[in-house]
Amino acid sequence: MANIKYFKRHRMELALRHPLPRWELPAGFAWLAWEDSLLDMHAEVKFASFQNETDSLVFPCLGSRNGCRDLMAAIRYRPDFCPEATWLLSGPDGFAGTVQGLFDENRFGGIQNLGVVPEYRGLGLGRALLLRAIEGFHSVGVRRAFLEVTATNAAAVHTYRAVGFRSIKTIYRAVELPHPDTARVGL
Numbered sequence: 001m002a003n004i005k006y007f008k009r010h011r012m013e014l015a016l017r018h019p020l021p022r023w024e025l026p027a028g029f030a031w032l033a034w035e036d037s038l039l040d041m042h043a044e045v046k047f048a049s050f051q052n053e054t055d056s057l058v059f060p061c062l063g064s065r066n067g068c069r070d071l072m073a074a075i076r077y078r079p080d081f082c083p084e085a086t087w088l089l090s091g092p093d094g095f096a097g098t099v100q101g102l103f104d105e106n107r108f109g110g111i112q113n114l115g116v117v118p119e120y121r122g123l124g125l126g127r128a129l130l131l132r133a134i135e136g137f138h139s140v141g142v143r144r145a146f147l148e149v150t151a152t153n154a155a156a157v158h159t160y161r162a163v164g165f166r167s168i169k170t171i172y173r174a175v176e177l178p179h180p181d182t183a184r185v186g187l
């Protein structure tokens with residue numbers, strides 16, 4: 001029998017107004033703007049950030065290296081890819097976080113796959129990546145940003161709310177889980 005689970009998700013939106021809240025990276029961290037040579041590194045950081053997280057059940061591609069590589073390539077080659085809202089963050093001992101941007105049909109800015117690797121969480125980097133992506137959207141004339149987040153993802157929901165995103169719609173995503181034992185991600 002199919003093991004279907006419905007994941008509650010919020011669509012959140014934010015009107016983009018300057019000035020954005022200020023942020024500063026901790027010592028030892030640095031921004032890398034988008035370039036094609038970084039595609040594999042974005043995929044690797046995405047995998048490190050999402051493996052064993054609930055979103056790797058909601059979007060199984062996030063739970064494997066190849067899936068993250070395919071997803072990253074698909075994002076890069078979409079006509080609505082926004083390089084200005086796509087950032088990689090390096091840390092003292094390797095890469096720390098990633099975020100990508102896409103436009104929708106209204107030219108709203110879609111924040112995609114915000115992730116910080118577990119060893120660098122809680123330092124303000126998720127917030128910094130989010131603000132950097134928003135700033136990138138703003139620099140190319142985007143007036144409104146949006147994203148989707150799984151309702152139980154407290155860290156992500158908090159990060160988005162703290163920057164001013166508000167839920168405008170609830171969506172349920174049906175996912176066929178591979179087997180009933182989902183304990184490893186604490187469902």
Ligand SMILES: CC(C)(COP(=O)(O)OP(=O)(O)OC[C@H]1O[C@@H](n2cnc3c(N)ncnc32)[C@H](O)[C@@H]1OP(=O)(O)O)[C@@H](O)C(=O)NCCC(=O)NCCS
Binds near residue numbers: 148
């Ligand atoms: C969501 C994520 C990017 C946050 O990154 P982070 O660098 O740890 O977040 P920050 O340190 O910038 O914290 C941002 C805010 O969230 C809060 N926060 C962080 N972890 C939290 C948690 N587990 N529960 C509740 N709030 C939390 C912080 O206190 C901070 O709030 P404040 O500005 O009011 O002080 C990170 O947890 C992650 O990569 N998770 C796995 C991938 C994922 O689910 N991404 C989101 C996809 S929608």
